[in-house]
Amino acid sequence: MKPTRLGRTAVFLWCLAVLALVASACGSNDDDSTGEGVVTAPTAAAPTAPDEGDGGAQGEDASAPSAEDADREPAQAPSEGDADDADGPADQPAPAEPDTTAEPTPTPTPVVLTASYQGVTESEIVIGVAAIDPIQINEMFGIDIGIFPVDKLYQALSDDLNSRGGINGRNVITHVVSFLPIGAADSERVCTELIEDKRVFVVIGQFIEDNALCITELHGHPYVGHFGENAERQERSDGLLFATEMEQTRQRVGGVTEMIRAGDLDGYNVGLYYEAPPDKAYVEAVRPLLEEAGINVVGEYSPGAPSTDTVANEIATDSITQRMEADGIDMILNVSNVYGVIQSVQRIGWEVPIAMTNGQAADRLSVPDDQNIEDEVLARTFAVTTNKPTREEALADPGVARCLAAFQEHHPDEPLDLTSSDVVNGLTNHCRAFALTVKILEAAGGNITPETFRAAAEGLGTFDLPAMVNASLSPDKHSAGSLVRRYEYFPEARTWLPVGEPIATEAVG
Incomplete structure (x- = not known):
């Protein structure tokens, strides 16, 4: 791969992670x-589009009875009085025939x-x-x-x-x-x-x-x-x-909760890694979960928000990864951009596993080709993040x-x-x-x-x-x-692929 392409690619991916706030030049409403x-819609309800996700059954009550069920006579348990009179006189008057006159179908309220x-x-x-x-x-x-x-x-x-x-x-x-x-x-x-x-x-x-x-x-x-x-x-x-x-935040909490349940972090000295300052909120959301589960969290580490200066970004990230290595970290839990810290541990030659919570790991882009990351480095990474089919x-x-x-x-x-x-x-x-x-x-x-x-x-x-x-x-x-869902790196596919079935998350907040 040509160095010029690598440089431009790195700039692009760093930029995706840190864009400026929307300026007031957008104008006003x-x-x-x-x-x-x-206008009033016709008396018959206007046709609506079937929902893309439920085969056109939008608005249907899944618990509503089918036409077959509606025609079936419901079973009725005898009352206490009925049970007492079951062997009573045969000349009891016959019950009145129920009124089977159908109620008129109400006219739909016009939209x-x-x-x-x-x-x-x-x-x-x-x-x-x-x-x-x-x-x-x-x-x-x-x-x-x-x-x-x-x-x-x-x-x-x-x-x-x-x-x-x-x-x-x-x-x-x-x-x-x-x-x-x-x-x-x-x-x-x-x-x-x-x-x-x-x-x-x-x-x-x-x-x-x-x-x-x-x-x-x-x-x-x-x-x-x-x-x-x-x-x-x-x-x-x-x-x-x-x-x-x-x-x-739900992505991070759901992912870390499943990592804890699966024992992925047991016995490790964990370093919490994040980049842009707003991402610290994700660290604050997951750290109590880790500590409550008895996971040893050594500290929180951030190189700061990346810029378009690739060299400066690499220097800042390498400085942080070297500090984590010196602090005895043997598992990085990354709640921010996937690529930067992986590239950094490759540059400094640190063989450390990396757990990820960002949905980038589920995107299945050609990471090794785009980022020039070696298979053996990526094989030490895994993610539990938002499910993407x-x-x-x-x-x-x-x-x-x-x-x-x-x-x-x-x-x-x-x-x-x-x-x-x-x-x-x-x-x-x-x-x-x-x-x-x-x-x-x-x-x-x-x-x-x-x-x-x-x-x-x-x-x-x-x-x-x-x-x-x-x-x-x-x-x-x-x-x-x-x-x-859990994602692991497969060298033959040169990307992360899902392992196991999707997992429901609990509410956050």
Whole structure:
């Protein structure tokens, strides 16, 4: 691998871990569409789109009786008086025939559709999509994160949804804008374009670090991310930030809890490693769990937030790993960016195992090639983190299959490389985020505002999404994912792969 590519790749991955806060240049919310008109849906309930994750059964009560059960006469236990009179006189009067007249079916309450907020009219809902640009990343850094036409995917999903009645009778319009996730400037551009120019209501996005706050905190619009929710961002978003991937603290607590249960940390002198200062909150969340379990925690170690200066980053990280080695650490528990500390222990020649909690370890990118890390170093690493299905698991999932079928129907001449785990992973993530957004909008009804969007999301309870079972949202849980899984490095595959089944996590907080 050429040194120039390595340098540029390292810069890119360090930048992903530390982006600036969203600046105030994004502008302010300008809601000029409230109350423009009211229309009433037809008396028969307007058709709604089947949920991407449950095969079109959204709204069905899993405990409701089937038609077969409804026709079956329920068994009735005899009352105490009936039992006493079982051998009584034969001339007892026959019981009156029950009234079997069927109750008339109530007329469904019509859904009143109002032009209630920016991006919401009586007939349309406008959704924005902020998507990382895989073509730019490949051209600039030589990293293929899975290239496929994201804009065409969302157009196909919208067209398919609209052909089946849209969302409570409203058509969905999507605007996809791509960006490069380095620094805040390109994210700010996308935020401004979607909110101020495209006039969207809700944004589905892949913003890194705090950049989604331009949507929620600055403009007051809801955001459904692929990842990135944590307590601080949620508080600053006034409850308008949602995500499909498990919330960041829950990932760490769930992963460490399972490591403790499995005995992975028993007998080790553990060093807690983190990078950017906000990640210290993850350390503070897991350290009490370790100490309560009797794990020897030697200390907490951080090289500080990385910058775009690769050499400076390496010097800072190597200094920290050398200090850990001198302190007698024989197990690193990393709650931050996966790659930096692994590269560092390779550079200094320290043969130490590393346990990880970051979802990067489940992404199955070609880590050895992109980072020039040796197999024997990676073989000493493992992760317990948010569950991400393998390519085979995703393609076998009904929700993903329906999403893929919609794309192929609308773009039959646009082949997708379904042999690529990165393509399937990216496709699954977008399908899942779209499905969650639609589910919330359907639940919000006819008067859609940021407040009713939030209330609808918090009332969803438990449901399935494409390649994500047992998802849930509630007032105390704004990220859908609830499962963690163990990942180990397999040299023959040159990546981390899941070992065992997904594991349910407990609530955090």
